[in-house]
């Protein structure tokens with residue numbers, strides 16, 4: 001199966017924040033899951049560089065002229081790429097909208113829309129929010145200000161080319177209603193449907209050329225409106241046969257562009273629609289809205305160095321229901337990490353592997369079926385089913401549900417290990433009692449299954465478990481395949497799987 005997943009392209013003049021990281025980690029987790037399943041994955045992220053924000057930011061640093069602005073964008077793009085490398089993000093593609101390959105796609109796509117009779121010239125008169133980079137309706141304002149940017153939009157009157165969005169309103173609405181998975185979560189789907197039903201207006205394809213952006217091929221006094229241009233990154237940034245995307249992830253503030261304008265553009269140019277658009281909520285920090293002016297914007301790189309990338313990812317997807325708003329706070333990050341990831345997952349894996357290392361000469365014992373207790377049988381069944389249970393959640397982009405199901409299984413693992421007391425079973429005899437050997441064999445495959453289930457979220461910790469089993473090359477981890485941890489496998493001496501953060505804090509003092 002082909003699995004194409006995207007993040008939005010971020011403004012090149014921004015710095016990577018915890019919000020950007022949240023979206024990108026989510027796409028990364030889905031990409032990692034589908035790779036483990038053996039799917040043909042393409043994971044795209046990138047940068048929106050054709051915005052007037054790029055020009056303003058470059059000018060504020062003294063850059064004058066196209067080349068200087070491009071140089072600024074090049075430097076910033078380097079910062080973004082490096083951030084994703086530090087954060088362990090496994091994107092396959094990276095698109096910048098100032099690339100020629102992007103301009104080529106925008107122009108040819110525009111040609112198809114125009115040939116369809118969906119472009120006309122007109123005059124736009126209305127309010128424009130620089131933050132949104134879009135015309136806004138008077139009725140959407142709160143106290144005369146854009147509710148997202150808290151700034152007063154400016155009144156504009158300008159010549160634009162327009163796209164006949166209204167022509168596709170019914171078709172888009174029908175698609176949304178016929179495909180419950182097209183927009184997730186349901187609250188966002190209802191919001192978009194209500195927005196379309198309230199009546200759409202045609203949108204701009206272009207704005208007057210201000211010396212930056214992609215000029216229209218047939219009228220260079222105009223440049224493509226940045227949203228029309230930006231949305232096309234999903235086609236220009238991927239291999240020619242990748243489209244349609246299976247999952248397009250984003251924060252909820254840009255769903256109208258993605259769930260109304262984007263599908264209409266695709267219908268007009270006769271491209272397939274993406275399978276699922278998933279909008280996540282906003283993050284607050286210690287209960288407060290994050291903003292540059294409040295000075296509480298969180299740097300994900302600093303956090304990942306203070307804790308770990310795994311700790312950050314685990315917290316975001318365990319704590320916050322994917323789709324809802326959520327609060328980020330470091331105290332619960334540390335608590336959850338230590339109590340759950342380190343204690344429930346890390347400790348179980350480390351204990352069971354250490355036992356095998358010490359008691360059975362590092363060989364996962366053969367299971368003696370005749371000696372399995374009913375409790376053993378039940379645990380064996382749960383282990384064999386867990387990848388199926390967790391996999392269904394990843395397939396549905398339900399990241400918190402995937403982590404929750406994995407951690408319920410981690411609790412089962414600990415209950416089993418503590419109830420079966422392999423240390424007591426080994427006591428008093430130099431030989432290896434068959435019941436004890438069974439418990440260790442069952443625990444080994446459970447530890448491996450748990451590492452698999454969590455690996456899209458906590459790749460580093462899971463890799464420590466895989467390494468212990470020598471799971472690489474021909475034995476590389478595959479979703480649902482527990483054979484690398486099967487009877488007769490030889491394990492390496494285990495290392496601590498998940499070092500505790502609170503302990504690390506003490507060590508630093």
Ligand SMILES: [Zn+2]
Nearest residue numbers: 129132146149
């Ligand atoms: Zn705005």
